[in-house]
Amino acid sequence: MQIIHTDVLVIGGGLAGQRAAIGARRRGHKAIVLSLVPAKRSHSAAAQGGMQASLGNCLGASGDNEDIHFADTVRGSDWGADQAVVRMFTHTAPKAIRELAAWGVPWNRVQRGERDITVDGQRQRIEESDAAHGLITSRNFGGTGKWRACYVSDGTGHAMLYTMSNQAIAAGIPVHERMEAMALIHDGERCSGAIVRDLRTGELLAYIAKATCIATGGFGRIYRVSTNAVINEGMGAAIALETGIAQLGNMEAIQFHPTAIVPAGILVTEGCRGDGGLLLDRAGHRFMPDYEPDKMELASRDVVSRRMEQHIAAGQGVQGRFGEHLWLDIRLLGAAHIEHNLREVKEICRYFLGIDPVSELIPVRPAQHYSMGGVRTDHTGHSPQLRGLFAAGEAACWDIHGFNRLGGNSVAETVVAGMIVGDSMADFCDSAEGSLQLSTALVDRFARRERERLAAIASGSGGESAFEITRLMQETMTANVGIFRHGAGLQQAVEALQVLQRRAANITLRSSAAGPNPELVAAYRVQRMLKLAQCVAYGALQRTESRGAHYRADFPRRNDQKWLRRTLASWPSASAELPTLDYEVLDIMRMELPPGWRGYGDKDYIAHPDASARQREIDAVVAALGDTDRYRRQQALMPFKHLLPGHLRGRNARLGDPT
Amino acid sequence: MNTIPVSEAPRSLLIRILRHNPCDPDSAPHFESFELEEAEAMTLFIALNEIRQTLDPSLQFDFVCRAGICGSCGMIINGRPGLACRTLTRDLPQCITLAPLPGFELIGDLSVNTGKWMRGMAERLETWVHAQHLERVDIDQLEQRMEPELAEKLYELERCIECGCCIAACGTAQMHEDFVGAVGLNQVTRFHLDPRDERSDAEFYQLVGDETGVFGCMTLLGCEDYCPKDLPLATQIAFLRRRMVATAR
Numbered sequence: 001m002q003i004i005h006t007d008v009l010v011i012g013g014g015l016a017g018q019r020a021a022i023g024a025r026r027r028g029h030k031a032i033v034l035s036l037v038p039a040k041r042s043h044s045a046a047a048q049g050g051m052q053a054s055l056g057n058c059l060g061a062s063g064d065n066e067d068i069h070f071a072d073t074v075r076g077s078d079w080g081a082d083q084a085v086v087r088m089f090t091h092t093a094p095k096a097i098r099e100l101a102a103w104g105v106p107w108n109r110v111q112r113g114e115r116d117i118t119v120d121g122q123r124q125r126i127e128e129s130d131a132a133h134g135l136i137t138s139r140n141f142g143g144t145g146k147w148r149a150c151y152v153s154d155g156t157g158h159a160m161l162y163t164m165s166n167q168a169i170a171a172g173i174p175v176h177e178r179m180e181a182m183a184l185i186h187d188g189e190r191c192s193g194a195i196v197r198d199l200r201t202g203e204l205l206a207y208i209a210k211a212t213c214i215a216t217g218g219f220g221r222i223y224r225v226s227t228n229a230v231i232n233e234g235m236g237a238a239i240a241l242e243t244g245i246a247q248l249g250n251m252e253a254i255q256f257h258p259t260a261i262v263p264a265g266i267l268v269t270e271g272c273r274g275d276g277g278l279l280l281d282r283a284g285h286r287f288m289p290d291y292e293p294d295k296m297e298l299a300s301r302d303v304v305s306r307r308m309e310q311h312i313a314a315g316q317g318v319q320g321r322f323g324e325h326l327w328l329d330i331r332l333l334g335a336a337h338i339e340h341n342l343r344e345v346k347e348i349c350r351y352f353l354g355i356d357p358v359s360e361l362i363p364v365r366p367a368q369h370y371s372m373g374g375v376r377t378d379h380t381g382h383s384p385q386l387r388g389l390f391a392a393g394e395a396a397c398w399d400i401h402g403f404n405r406l407g408g409n410s411v412a413e414t415v416v417a418g419m420i421v422g423d424s425m426a427d428f429c430d431s432a433e434g435s436l437q438l439s440t441a442l443v444d445r446f447a448r449r450e451r452e453r454l455a456a457i458a459s460g461s462g463g464e465s466a467f468e469i470t471r472l473m474q475e476t477m478t479a480n481v482g483i484f485r486h487g488a489g490l491q492q493a494v495e496a497l498q499v500l501q502r503r504a505a506n507i508t509l510r511s512s513a514a515g516p517n518p519e520l521v522a523a524y525r526v527q528r529m530l531k532l533a534q535c536v537a538y539g540a541l542q543r544t545e546s547r548g549a550h551y552r553a554d555f556p557r558r559n560d561q562k563w564l565r566r567t568l569a570s571w572p573s574a575s576a577e578l579p580t581l582d583y584e585v586l587d588i589m590r591m592e593l594p595p596g597w598r599g600y601g602d603k604d605y606i607a608h609p610d611a612s613a614r615q616r617e618i619d620a621v622v623a624a625l626g627d628t629d630r631y632r633r634q635q636a637l638m639p640f641k642h643l644l645p646g647h648l649r650g651r652n653a654r655l656g657d658p659t
Numbered sequence: 660m661n662t663i664p665v666s667e668a669p670r671s672l673l674i675r676i677l678r679h680n681p682c683d684p685d686s687a688p689h690f691e692s693f694e695l696e697e698a699e700a701m702t703l704f705i706a707l708n709e710i711r712q713t714l715d716p717s718l719q720f721d722f723v724c725r726a727g728i729c730g731s732c733g734m735i736i737n738g739r740p741g742l743a744c745r746t747l748t749r750d751l752p753q754c755i756t757l758a759p760l761p762g763f764e765l766i767g768d769l770s771v772n773t774g775k776w777m778r779g780m781a782e783r784l785e786t787w788v789h790a791q792h793l794e795r796v797d798i799d800q801l802e803q804r805m806e807p808e809l810a811e812k813l814y815e816l817e818r819c820i821e822c823g824c825c826i827a828a829c830g831t832a833q834m835h836e837d838f839v840g841a842v843g844l845n846q847v848t849r850f851h852l853d854p855r856d857e858r859s860d861a862e863f864y865q866l867v868g869d870e871t872g873v874f875g876c877m878t879l880l881g882c883e884d885y886c887p888k889d890l891p892l893a894t895q896i897a898f899l900r901r902r903m904v905a906t907a908r
Contacts, residue, residue, distance in 0.1 A: 026794065037721070037731060038731075038774025038821075040730075040774075040777070041724075041729040041730060041731050041774070043723070043724070043729075045724065045728060045820075046728060046729070055802075094798075095798040095799065096798075097802075098796070098801075098802045099796060099798045102788075102790070102793060102798075102802070102803070102855065103787075103788055103793065104787065104850075104853060104856075106805075106810045106811075106813035106814045106817060106853075107802075107810060108807065108811070108814075109806065110807065111807040133804070134804030134805055134806060134807070135801065135802060135804055137807075152810075152814050153814055155728075155814065155817075155818060158818070158820070159814060159817055163788075165781075166781060166787035166788075167787055169778065169781050169786075169787065175778070177774045178774070200682075201682055202682065229723045229725070230723060230724075231723055264725075266725070266726040267726070321699065322699075322700070340811070347727065348726060348727065351727055351745040351747075352726075352727075352745065354747075467711075467716070509716070511716040511717035513680060513682075513717035514682040514683040515680055515681075515683065516682075516767070517717065518716065519717065650799040653799055653800050653801055654801075655801065
């Protein structure tokens with residue numbers, strides 16, 4: 001068996017993984033990226049509408065800063081996020097976007113002078129200043145107080161990923177494409193690389209590394225209807241879970257995006273609504289203002305998706321050939337705007353629906369979109385349980401999204417986390433803890449285990465089909481662990497997944513094709529996906545409240561008294577049928593923004609007594625400070641700069657700063 | 660409202676696939692036919708997955724985004740290169756012939772190694788912003804300004820998804836394996852246009868000023884005809900050729 005040595009092994013070639021590799025490489029460490037597909041084809045490329053960073057350049061963004069981005073993100077998370085990490089994130093996002101601007105991303109820019117925009121269904125004329133001309137512009141997105149989503153037309157992720165990949169190539173970082181990590185090598189305390197399968201030949205090889213980073217994105221493909229790419233099967237999170245040591249955080253927190261086209265489930269960006277698009281029902285009625293008078297179409301995604309499903313359940317959906325849906329109307333934005341700023345949307349409509357959104361309505365319905373949960377890490381991106389294991393991006397629960405992510409915060413997280421985790425891994429490699437004392441017997445043991453697992457599948461005679469089990473898992477998740485959840489359905493899902501897990505042990509392959517054998521791939525992946533699906537379903541069953549995207553019809557209120565805590569799932573043994581759940585309490589007394597109403601969605605929640613106590617404490621601190629600036633006020637409430645690498649601590653300059 | 664036409668009885672599609680598994684010493688390239696009942700709104704993504712799940716689980720092909728934006732699923736569809744994921748079967752005749760993209764290393768059946776080819780091209784043409792002190796950019800300060808129109812022009816050229824259709828459609832690329840193709844030349848024009856890239860015309864000439872570069876193009880225009888992103892490839896190559904001729908003088 002071939003053994004490859006490196007300092008840093010990054011599993012996943014999207015934005016987070018490549019940025020982390022670049023960071024470690026810059027610090028002088030050897031880094032290798034493993035990717036299921038050519039890196040530029042990673043799912044990061046599918047991000048359309050924008051990246052949140054509080055630059056505050058254009059008119060709609062003026063006055064924006066880290067404080068507003070922080071508050072929007074915490075409210076969006078329904079107070080599930082780690083607030084210190086949200087501070088690290090919102091502080092670093094402007095730096096991330098400026099770095100990418102220098103590296104070559106063609107961000108759309110502010111054009112001085114008058115232009116027409118669409119707000120609340122009406123055309124308005126605004127004027128951009130001379131001072132902002134040529135700086136990075138931004139668009140409106142849901143759940144935000146300012147226009148903060150910086151964009152490249154509606155191909156933002158594509159442009160970012162190409163620039164990032166090209167910089168990784170410039171830095172000489174090898175990307176080993178079509179490689180799948182099958183198991184993390186570890187001794188119970190320390191991770192030291194991975195056993196990897198070559199998807200061109202089917203061979204197994206070992207990568208030995210001081211630091212290993214999971215950056216494999218989300219696991220949307222456990223659902224039948226998902227906007228995710230077909231590679232988003234969560235294998236990085238799954239192999240972390242299979243260590244039995246690393247924990248996965250908040251797996252039940254699954255985001256459903258309001259506007260996936262029907263029936264293909266392909267995303268059309270939130271930018272459609274941010275730029276002024278509307279949601280209509282069967283009667284052509286704009287229904288969102290009936291439910292959400294303040295934010296309307298631009299409430300957070302969890303709220304809009306729920307309202308859409310509620311409206312369909314009330315009989316207001318459109319009966320289409322592929323089931324019920326609603327309409328997204330961007331006709332009012334005009335041809336010129338759509339052809340410049342929503343061109344990928346136009347292409348998707350043309351090829352997959354045969355319609356032109358300039359003159360026709362787009363059939364949409366919410367679909368699984370994002371995994372807020374993932375490998376639980378500390379603020380540096382390091383697993384608290386398994387040393388040497390890191391995670392970044394959607395694969396991680398770092399945790400800036402809590403129970404609902406804001407649009408545009410995903411690509412922002414990938415790059416920011418990549419910058420920070422790249423440095424953390426370099427620090428770890430440089431430290432005494434980083435040096436590796438590895439026995440080849442350990443590597444052999446893991447390689448043998450994986451070889452035996454594959455051989456067992458290949459020789460299985462139980463008669464079950466991997467494709468059929470995958471389909472049943474996806475149906476179960478979409479039917480019972482979707483937007484509206486209730487105890488009985490979740491209990492049914494947990495039991496159905498247990499049955500499927502037993503059946504998945506009895507798969508028989510019809511093909512013994514030499515090489516990678518796609519049927520064998522489907523078989524070993526579904527065994528792992530079922531474990532992730534069970535973490536989602538079981539975690540959702542136990543969480544008897546509604547928070548963010550996790551909505552329990554039988555427990556419709558957010559319950560801060562009992563559930564202001566993060567779920568931590570681990571898999572106790574290979575033969576286990578359920579995860580072990582632990583909970584990590586979120587301490588209100590350390591929060592900068594104590595829990596309250598989000599500004600949209602249900603106003604009714606069960607408050608924690610600490611919330612008002614903490615608010616009184618905050619008021620006292622602020623009063624004692626007297627007349628001061630926002631930086632000192634923030635520092636007094638919840639210091640965070642010391643958590644960042646030194647070179648990321650500087651203040652972000654903005655247009656109109658006092659000179 | 661729904662414009663998808665309803666057919667009376669579903670067609671029975673005959674899908675012929677050029678197959679070969681290089682990992683199997685006994686495999687020889689051959690066509691294999693599969694019969695499949697057409698469904699409404701069926702794409703080749705749906706059809707190929709159905710073949711794999713119900714008829715032949717060993718069939719190899721590549722899809723990632725299945726939304727026409729990642730460039731994984733380029734293949735030859737009834738003789739023409741295109742993206743399989745966004746090709747609707749209703750736009751094709753009852754008999755559909757699929758083959759892997761020529762010009763790339765075959766992984767198996769319809770799967771080819773475009774990633775390796777594209778990485779080689781990127782390394783050779785150095786398709787990244789070349790600027791002094793890029794590692795020491797002060798990211799606390801305001802970004803450099805750029806004209807909005809220029810940013811849009813750059814994105815226009817950057818919409819390339821490296822699917823390889825232009826290589827499969829190119830006479831020169833099929834004859835000369837070291838030709839960088841429209842995908843490579845387009846990327847050079849993209850960085851040439853970008854004021855952040857400090858390379859001179861003479862430096863670009865070193866990269867593409869020969870028959871493996873801009874002077875290899877025979878202006879057959881297959882690249883532009885089959886580009887799934889409708890990029891103005893012929894115009895870019897013509898522009899680059901004029902610039903390079905002027906540089907060589």
